[in-house]
Amino acid sequence: MPQILPSLLAADFGHLADQIAQVEAGGATILHLDVMDGHFVPNLSFGLPVISAVRKASRSLLDVHLMITDPDRYLGAFRDAGADHILVHQEACPHLDRTLNEIRRLGAKPGVVLNPATPLGTIEHVLEVADIVLLMSVNPGFGGQQFIPYVLDKVKSLKQVRVNKGLDFTIEIDGGISTGNVASVVQAGVDWLVAGSSVFGSADPTATVRKMQQLAAQSGDQLLA
Ligand code: DX5
Ligand code: ZN
Numbered sequence: 001m002p003q004i005l006p007s008l009l010a011a012d013f014g015h016l017a018d019q020i021a022q023v024e025a026g027g028a029t030i031l032h033l034d035v036m037d038g039h040f041v042p043n044l045s046f047g048l049p050v051i052s053a054v055r056k057a058s059r060s061l062l063d064v065h066l067m068i069t070d071p072d073r074y075l076g077a078f079r080d081a082g083a084d085h086i087l088v089h090q091e092a093c094p095h096l097d098r099t100l101n102e103i104r105r106l107g108a109k110p111g112v113v114l115n116p117a118t119p120l121g122t123i124e125h126v127l128e129v130a131d132i133v134l135l136m137s138v139n140p141g142f143g144g145q146q147f148i149p150y151v152l153d154k155v156k157s158l159k160q161v162r163v164n165k166g167l168d169f170t171i172e173i174d175g176g177i178s179t180g181n182v183a184s185v186v187q188a189g190v191d192w193l194v195a196g197s198s199v200f201g202s203a204d205p206t207a208t209v210r211k212m213q214q215l216a217a218q219s220g221d222q223l224l225a
Pocket of ligand 2: 174
């Protein structure tokens with residue numbers, strides 16, 4: 001069943017534990033955490049201490065999206081901080097096969113991320129090493145941006161590649177997801193939908209996650225029908 005992953009980037013950091021409890025009450029079981037270094041992307045967010053704090057405040061799985069240069073230096077530290085999934089950008093990893101294997105060796109699920117402009121072909125040969133493929137539907141660095149529609153074609157192609165290769169990696173999408181596009185994204189083939197500002201910017205994050213989760217489930221059922 002498709003899942004909504006609230007992105008804590010848009011949460012109120014003064015009340016992080018409460019915000020986490022709110023989205024978990026709406027049915028979230030995986031939290032998305034955006035680490036930015038002001039170098040790979042033109043913004044800074046948070047790092048290891050915040051991930052450790054979230055780990056203590058939540059029993060959800062932690063999906064850690066590294067938007068940093070040279071992520072290899074920090075893989076062990078993010079795993080120790082509590083990351084269950086570690087996602088690295090293809091654009092930041094010259095030795096992607098090694099990096100993904102190292103994440104698995106550390107005991108986390110390895111994920112590879114593609115910016116909107118990066119072709120699927122750049123990860124074709126490492127797909128069997130990845131548990132998660134995250135397609136960015138905005139240019140990474142900021143919450144609250146508009147969804148880029150051509151990424152839906154990329155999702156469809158990736159789903160077809162998964163069938164052709166007989167693999168079972170999870171397809172994740174990140175950026176500009178709201179109640180208005182959940183259905184089309186799931187119908188294109190996405191399994192996990194990251195949502196930041198549409199969840200935490202809403203009046204009732206619990207109800208919003210529940211609503212998005214319902215929309216995703218309905219669209220998922222239509223795919224099976
Ligand atoms: C953007 C981040 C996203 C961000 C999504 O660089 O990777 O995870 O939190 O935010 P929204 O859902 O507001 O587009
Ligand atoms: Zn992200």
